[in-house]
Amino acid sequence: MLKVKANNEIICGTEIISRFMDNELHGDDLITVEKHIDSCESCRKRLDIYSKIGSGLNSFINAEASLQGQEIVEGVISRIRQKGNWLQGFKELVLSRRTFIPAGVALSIALASLIFLNNPAPAGPSAIISSLSGTGSLTIVVTPETRQTILWVNENG
Amino acid sequence: MADSDEDRLVLDLKNRDEKAYGMLVSQYQAKLRNVAYGITLDAEESADIIQDVFLKAYTGIERFKGESSLYTWLRRITINESLNWVRKWKRRFRWQHQSIDQEEGNAPDLVSDRPDPEESLDNRQLSGMVKKALESLPEKARTILILKEVEGLSYDEIGELMGINKGTVSSRIFYAREKLRESLKGVESEGQQ
Numbered sequence: 591m592l593k594v595k596a597n598n599e600i601i602c603g604t605e606i607i608s609r610f611m612d613n614e615l616h617g618d619d620l621i622t623v624e625k626h627i628d629s630c631e632s633c634r635k636r637l638d639i640y641s642k643i644g645s646g647l648n649s650f651i652n653a654e655a656s657l658q659g660q661e662i663v664e665g666v667i668s669r670i671r672q673k674g675n676w677l678q679g680f681k682e683l684v685l686s687r688r689t690f691i692p693a694g695v696a697l698s699i700a701l702a703s704l705i706f707l708n709n710p711a712p713a714g715p716s717a718i719i720s721s722l723s724g725t726g727s728l729t730i731v732v733t734p735e736t737r738q739t740i741l742w743v744n745e746n747g
Numbered sequence: 748m749a750d751s752d753e754d755r756l757v758l759d760l761k762n763r764d765e766k767a768y769g770m771l772v773s774q775y776q777a778k779l780r781n782v783a784y785g786i787t788l789d790a791e792e793s794a795d796i797i798q799d800v801f802l803k804a805y806t807g808i809e810r811f812k813g814e815s816s817l818y819t820w821l822r823r824i825t826i827n828e829s830l831n832w833v834r835k836w837k838r839r840f841r842w843q844h845q846s847i848d849q850e851e852g853n854a855p856d857l858v859s860d861r862p863d864p865e866e867s868l869d870n871r872q873l874s875g876m877v878k879k880a881l882e883s884l885p886e887k888a889r890t891i892l893i894l895k896e897v898e899g900l901s902y903d904e905i906g907e908l909m910g911i912n913k914g915t916v917s918s919r920i921f922y923a924r925e926k927l928r929e930s931l932k933g934v935e936s937e938g939q940q
Contacts, residue, residue: 608921666801
């Protein structure tokens, strides 16, 4: 509550008139200011000017805002469509096999490289593959330091 | 809009229904543009801001919990976007250029359908003066005045929206009115003659 005193000097040309204009005074404050305005031409004039400022602002802004209304509607819908398409496209891309397969391969290579780099190669052969007939074998050796791969083919078994 | 209608609209918006977005934009764009224009005082920019606001609503509709009305939510986004724009461009002195345009009589013609060219010129001049007077206000005082005069919000509602107390709202509105009264003194005395 503002506690407006019934003193003309406190009301005239002050924020209280602006509050009165905006229906922001209540109870005793409202009664006091109403009484004051009845007898004060200066405050009535100020209220009139405030009211003109309000209606002037509204007409000025309304006139501006009435332009381009349809353009805004169309512009927004078009941008929403683009956005919607982009979102849908992104979703499809993420869920498609085209993405899954290369992404899976890339991930496997990255993981394998990580494991490979962190674990030094064993000193012995990495693998020995024998032919089904038992007449030959393939030995794979990876050098521990330089990490070169040596393929040794034994055709006689 | 009735609550049940709005609930249905929100549901449709969350389901990305294009028709619902069309309805939302048609329904609120003019009102929101009033707010954006009142803050930016730039017709084209306020149209762009409104488009961004609706796009933000599209991407962020999931976050709308229905604690306020849709319009209140959109208005909050509009105020933030508009104030951000003003702050950005104020730094770049853009408004000085607009003032020069006004002096050359390029302010928008508010009553172009009227045949009397002199009357039209008077209105253009008046419009230019109102715009200039509004430009002279600090953006926060102008925003608050627009929320009061154009949106018809109470001091409590404005305070909540702007994150300030009721007393500050009251003093800023009073300051803005007095500043406009001073700036438009010439217009008022001409009208009385």
